[in-house]
Amino acid sequence: MSRPTEVASDLAVFVHRRRISWGETDAARIAYTARFLDFAMEAIEAWFYDRLGQSFYEFNVDEGIGTPFVRVELDFRSPLTPRDVLETEVLLHRLGRSSLHIGVAGRVGERLAYEGRLVCAFVDVGSSRMRPIPVPDKYLSALQREAALAAARSAG
Template identity: 70%
Template structure:
């Protein structure tokens, strides 16, 4: 997940990646199910960039999971291996334990997909909801303010 941009303070996070041949189907466009992967990959890159920790480390090292409890995805245009996909990730709602993201994928100015993803902080051992950890709250509140704008 190296190709990311957006670490500038106050800037909306953008994850950029090239679409690969292996992600296509018989129609020679990205396979339908890959769009959810694109959105989730961008969201994990957001966690790494904005909170300083990826999902694996959060789960294994800190005992906190972030399973997704809701996903909505609208397809707007196909993408091919000729395309560089830029996915904008915005935290649009910070709840007590939940995070609601708006993820929008574009190839240049062309809209490729729009997604809404909701995850919840949980105790990794018991899978019970927990409040968003205090160490992440300032960054989450700043991102939620940016995402609302």
């Protein structure tokens, strides 16, 4: 489940909510390290769908646009167990000519579980070299609003 979370003013931060499952844990009975990237990617794809009306698959198949991630950085802050309901906040920190610089923060209540910074690029999947393309015009205003939300959030 995903939901926007109200903040000061009429801007809403996107939050993706999910329960940690037993199958996502390792021998230590905590979420396996590699799953944290899955949690972040799942939240970002839900954000794409909520904010732009398209999933990664739909961008690729219906529009011929890929959104490969070219940079990923995750910091682990506390373990997750199947008792936890993880809420991952997604913010667009910077809108580039053909790239999105996205920040994620996963929390269980007030406890920070992980933080991440990820960069994806819009590319033409029809070209053999997947060259970057400018952010499609029809998504530009929505992405500009998201970048303004992140800027207002960091300023406040």
